Amino acid sequence: xxxxxxxxxAPDGTPFIEVVREFDAxxxxxxxxxxxPDLVARWLGPRELTMRVxxxxxxxxxxxxxxxxxxxxxxxxxxxVFHTVTEPLTIQTFExxxxxxxxxxxxxxxxxxxxxxxxxxxxxxxxxxxxDQAISSGMERGITDSMDRLGELLGSxxxxxxx
Amino acid sequence: xxxxxxxxxAPDGTPFIEVVREFDAxxxxxxxxxxxPDLVARWLGPRELTMRVxxxxxxxxxxxxxxxxxxxxxxxxxxxVFHTVTEPLTIQTFExxxxxxxxxxxxxxxxxxxxxxxxxxxxxxxxxxxxDQAISSGMERGITDSMDRLGELLGSxxxxxxx
Numbered sequence: 001x002x003x004x005x006x007x008x009x010a011p012d013g014t015p016f017i018e019v020v021r022e023f024d025a026x027x028x029x030x031x032x033x034x035x036x037p038d039l040v041a042r043w044l045g046p047r048e049l050t051m052r053v054x055x056x057x058x059x060x061x062x063x064x065x066x067x068x069x070x071x072x073x074x075x076x077x078x079x080x081v082f083h084t085v086t087e088p089l090t091i092q093t094f095e096x097x098x099x100x101x102x103x104x105x106x107x108x109x110x111x112x113x114x115x116x117x118x119x120x121x122x123x124x125x126x127x128x129x130x131x132d133q134a135i136s137s138g139m140e141r142g143i144t145d146s147m148d149r150l151g152e153l154l155g156s157x158x159x160x161x162x163x
Numbered sequence: 164x165x166x167x168x169x170x171x172x173a174p175d176g177t178p179f180i181e182v183v184r185e186f187d188a189x190x191x192x193x194x195x196x197x198x199x200p201d202l203v204a205r206w207l208g209p210r211e212l213t214m215r216v217x218x219x220x221x222x223x224x225x226x227x228x229x230x231x232x233x234x235x236x237x238x239x240x241x242x243x244v245f246h247t248v249t250e251p252l253t254i255q256t257f258e259x260x261x262x263x264x265x266x267x268x269x270x271x272x273x274x275x276x277x278x279x280x281x282x283x284x285x286x287x288x289x290x291x292x293x294x295d296q297a298i299s300s301g302m303e304r305g306i307t308d309s310m311d312r313l314g315e316l317l318g319s320x321x322x323x324x325x326x
Contacts, residue, residue: 015178015287061226061244081224081244083256083266091266093246093256103246103254105268107289124178124289126270 006147008140015131017139019121021147025154027110030117031087033150033159034108041066042158043149046142049076058085064092080106094123102130119147169310171303178294180302182284184310188317190273193280194250196313196322197271204229205321206312209305212239221248227255257286265293282310 009018023030033039037056045051049068056064065079080093080103091107104125111118121143125131153159172181186193196202200219208214212231219227228242243256243266254270267288274281284306288294316322 016290057224061220061224063224081246081256083244083258084264089264091256093244093254093268095246101247101252103268103270105256105266105287105289107266122289124268124287126268126285126287127179 004144005151006144008143010131010135010140013128015125015128017123017125017131017135017143019119019143019147021119021121021151022113023117023119023151023154025117025159026115027087027112027117028161029154029159030110030119030150032162033153034090034110035085037064039153039159043153044146046138046145047149055079058082060085096134099130099133102126102133104130104134167307168314169307171306173294173298173303176291178288178291180286180288180294180298180306182282182306182310184282184284184314185276186280186282186314186317188280188322189278190250190275190280191324192317192322193273193282193313195325196316197253197273198248200227202316202322206316207309209301209308210312218242221245223248259297262293262296265289265296267293267297 005021007020010016033043035058037053040056041051041053045068049070052067052069054065054067060082062082063079065077068076077097079095079097082092084091087110089107089109091105093103094106095103104123106121106123109120111120125134168184170183173179198221200216203219204214204216208231212233215230215232217228217230223245225245226242228240231239240260242258242260245255247254250273252270252272254268256266257269258266267286269284269286272283274283288297
């Protein structure tokens with residue numbers, strides 16, 4: 001594909017990051033790939049990092065925590081809680097343990113577009129500076145990798161409707 | 164007192180509301196008044212509303228829900244989850260059930276200033292429009308009432324160190 005299918009918007013002077021991406025898969029499978037921890041571990045984060053899920057309790061009030069390990073052995077841990085969990089809309093908090101106290105709120109809306117799925121992912125940070133810090137830490141590449149890997153996972157046939 | 168001791172800032176074009184208020188009480192009592200549901204019910208919200216706590220599970224991943232009833236019987240329900248719960252810093256999600264899907268993230272930092280307590284409360288909304296909508300719904304008066312009522316409750320001697 002000649003252009004990046006992941007559209008990332010982060011207007012200057014705002015605390016927002018918005019991501020839009022379409023997947024050639026029905027919404028229930030995109031939802032499943034986003035909420036089953038074994039599947040999430042296969043696409044979330046930059047390609048070269050390995051993800052280990054410590055906890056992933058997908059329900060309102062449920063907590064999650066995971067650790068991503070780089071080839072040089074450095075570890076990056078993240079945690080948060082789920083506020084809303086429905087197939088069209090998930091809302092959760094997000095904290096990088098390397099920047100404790102800077103908590104963002106993420107919402108992921110899945111729109112059915114004729115059998116394909118358009119994901120609208122929005123993150124809002126507690127300040128513009130915190131948003132800028134996240135971007136300068138390489139978050140945009142992490143998002144692009146994640147979306148590409150999710151597309152590949154969905155295309156591989158590994159994500160099936162649960163029993 | 165001649166001026167409002169609650170300082171509310173909500174810059175145009177941002178999704179933020181910031182509140183600063185000092186209380187003539189030690190931090191542990193302000194924390195207790197903010198986390199004990201029986202005490203929270205005595206100060207949170209506009210004066211003329213009665214608060215009924217349905218659930219108030221103050222721990223990371225704990226959920227809360229409460230209903231405020233106006234003199235004419237109308238009810239306003241709110242819920243969310245706690246992300247961080249420590250005496251100096253509490254972070255939680257917040258959703259008014261009358262505007263479902265518009266979830267904000269609130270942090271409350273309690274600063275010890277020589278035995279008094281300075282509260283820094285920050286809310287960030289998922290969009291500038293959602294923040295503006297909250298303000299136009301009367302949120303600022305609700306905040307001022309809440310802070311005054313919390314000050315009165317702390318001054319009444321009803322909040323004591325646990326055990």
